[in-house]
Amino acid sequence: MTNYEAVVGLEVHVELRTKTKAFCPCPNEFGGAPNSNVCPICLAMPGTLPVLNKSLVEYGIRTGLALNCEIAHYCKFDRKNYFYPDLPKAYQNSQFDFPLCRDGYLDVEADGYRRRVGINRVHMEEDAGKLVHGQGKGNYSLVDLNRGSVPLLEIVTEPDIRTPEDARLFLESLKLILQYLDVSDCKMEEGSLRCDANISLRPSGSDILNTKVEIKNINSFRAVQHALESEMERQRNLYRSGGCAVQETRSWDEEAGMTTVMRSKETASDYMYFPDPDLPPVILTREKVRQIKETLPELPASRRRRFIEEYELPPYDAAILTGSPSLADFFEECIEGYHDAKKVSNWVMVEFQRLLNNNGMDVKEAKLTPSHLVEMLQLMEKGTISGKIAKTVFEEMFATGKRAGTIIEEKGLLQISDESQLTGVIDQVLAAHPEVVEDYRRGKKKALGFLVGQVMKITRGKANPQMVNKLLLGRIQ
Ligand SMILES: [Zn+2]
Numbered sequence: 001m002t003n004y005e006a007v008v009g010l011e012v013h014v015e016l017r018t019k020t021k022a023f024c025p026c027p028n029e030f031g032g033a034p035n036s037n038v039c040p041i042c043l044a045m046p047g048t049l050p051v052l053n054k055s056l057v058e059y060g061i062r063t064g065l066a067l068n069c070e071i072a073h074y075c076k077f078d079r080k081n082y083f084y085p086d087l088p089k090a091y092q093n094s095q096f097d098f099p100l101c102r103d104g105y106l107d108v109e110a111d112g113y114r115r116r117v118g119i120n121r122v123h124m125e126e127d128a129g130k131l132v133h134g135q136g137k138g139n140y141s142l143v144d145l146n147r148g149s150v151p152l153l154e155i156v157t158e159p160d161i162r163t164p165e166d167a168r169l170f171l172e173s174l175k176l177i178l179q180y181l182d183v184s185d186c187k188m189e190e191g192s193l194r195c196d197a198n199i200s201l202r203p204s205g206s207d208i209l210n211t212k213v214e215i216k217n218i219n220s221f222r223a224v225q226h227a228l229e230s231e232m233e234r235q236r237n238l239y240r241s242g243g244c245a246v247q248e249t250r251s252w253d254e255e256a257g258m259t260t261v262m263r264s265k266e267t268a269s270d271y272m273y274f275p276d277p278d279l280p281p282v283i284l285t286r287e288k289v290r291q292i293k294e295t296l297p298e299l300p301a302s303r304r305r306r307f308i309e310e311y312e313l314p315p316y317d318a319a320i321l322t323g324s325p326s327l328a329d330f331f332e333e334c335i336e337g338y339h340d341a342k343k344v345s346n347w348v349m350v351e352f353q354r355l356l357n358n359n360g361m362d363v364k365e366a367k368l369t370p371s372h373l374v375e376m377l378q379l380m381e382k383g384t385i386s387g388k389i390a391k392t393v394f395e396e397m398f399a400t401g402k403r404a405g406t407i408i409e410e411k412g413l414l415q416i417s418d419e420s421q422l423t424g425v426i427d428q429v430l431a432a433h434p435e436v437v438e439d440y441r442r443g444k445k446k447a448l449g450f451l452v453g454q455v456m457k458i459t460r461g462k463a464n465p466q467m468v469n470k471l472l473l474g475r476i477q
Helices: 054-064 162-179 221-240 286-295 298-311 315-321 325-337 340-360 370-381 385-399 404-411 418-433 433-441 447-458 465-477
Strands: 006-017 080-083 091-094 099-109 112-127 130-133 141-144 151-157 195-203 213-218 248-253 260-262
Touching: 006 162, 054 099, 054 112, 054 151, 054 162, 054 286, 054 447, 091 112, 099 162, 112 162, 162 195, 162 221, 162 298, 162 418, 195 221, 213 221, 213 260, 221 248, 221 260, 298 315, 298 340, 315 325, 315 340, 325 340, 325 370, 340 370, 340 385, 370 385, 370 404, 385 404, 418 433, 418 447, 418 465, 433 447, 433 465, 447 465
Parallel strands: 213 248
Antiparallel strands: 006 151, 006 195, 080 091, 099 112, 112 151, 130 141, 195 213, 248 260
16 A cells, blocks of 8 residues: 655744734734724724834844745735735735745754754734634624734745654744744744644655645644644545545644635635735845844754753753743753752752643742752752752742742751761661561661651651661661
C-alpha cells in the first residue's frame, strides 16, 4: 500500500499589543462592553480617513527581522473586499502584492533535530468585529465591533511542514519568539493568536503538490496537531479508495474530533483586491530598519544555546528556563547572586514552576524574587537549613514574600547540627526500635533508612542528615 506524507503550510494571525488600533486613536484593548471601544473611523462611517499606526509597522518589522525576512523598502495597503456582518466597511485593510516582509525562515528544533520552515510573507492588516450568536430562544446574532481594526500580522509559511507534530512545534517556537519580541500577548484563549492550516497529501518521497484543503477554527496548538492528524487520515482514505481531495475550507470540530466542510475555498480574485486610496504606501529606509534591528532582544534559540554553554546546563534545563522570557530573566538574576547554576536551575524549574502553575500565576506576579532564592541557597550552603526544610521555606516565601531568614526564625526551622542534641534523639530512637537495630546488624542495610526517618520525624525534619547518618552508624555498627 502506498505511504503518504503531509504537505502542510500554516497561516497565523497575531493581534499586536500596540496602544491604539491600526488606523484610529481607539485604545487597543480586549473585552469591554459591546461597541464601547469604537469611533467613526473603525465604525467605517462615510467621510472618515484612516491614519496608519506607526507601531503596527514597527512591530511588523521586528517580527519580520526575527523570522529572518527581507523587509520591504516599499509596501502598501490593499482592500480585501468581502461582505460579512462583522465588517461594516465590507473590506478589510490588508496587504496583497507588496507585503511588509518576505522570504524568511524559522528553524524548529526538537529532540536533537532541526527543520527549517520557510516564511513566505508577513503582512499587516486589521481585525474584524465579532458576532455573538443568540443562545436558546430566538434566532439572532449580535455584532460587537470593539475588535474592529485591531492591528494584526498575518504570518504565512511555505508548505515545508511534513508532520502534524512539526506543525505544533513550529507554532510553539513562533509563539515564543513573539513573546520575546513583546509584540503580542499571544493569548490563544482571547484570540490574540489564531491559526489556519493548509494540508495536502502525496506519496512519500515524491515532490508533487496535490490539491490542498484549508482547516479553520483551530483553537489551540494541540488542536492543530489533532486536526491535521484527522485530516491526514481522511485524505489518505480518499486516495486509497481511488478518490482525491477537493479544494475546500473545512472546519475543525474539537468535540467530534473531525473536520467538516465549511465552504469551497475562495481564491484571491474573489476578494477583488485593489490599493487602498486612503492610505499612502509605506516607504522604509535601510537606516530605519537597522535602528529597529538594534533593539531586538536575544531570541529564544540563541538564549537557549547560551544557557548551555555559559552556565553548563543540560539542554533540557535550558529549554525549560528559556521557555518564557520572564523565567529566563528570573534565572539569570539569581545567577548574579549565586554561583551554582544547576542548583538554581533545579529550584526555578521544579519548585518555582510548580507553585506558579498551581496558583495560575506568571513569574512577574510572584512575591518571591530572585534575591529571595539567592538568600535561601546561601543559608542552605552554610548549613543553617537542610534541603528538606528549604522546601518549606521556599513555599512560605512564595506565599508571603517574607525573607528566608525571617521565616526560619519565626518557625524555628534552624537545622540541628549540635552533636549532643542529635545523640539524645538517636538514643531515643534506638531504644524504641531494638528489633530494627537487630535487623540492621543481621545484614538488612535498609533498616538504617527507617532509623534516619524516625530521627527526622522527631526533629521535624530539622536534623542535619549527614550528621544523623554518621552518628547512627557509629552507634549500631
Ligand atoms: Zn476607532
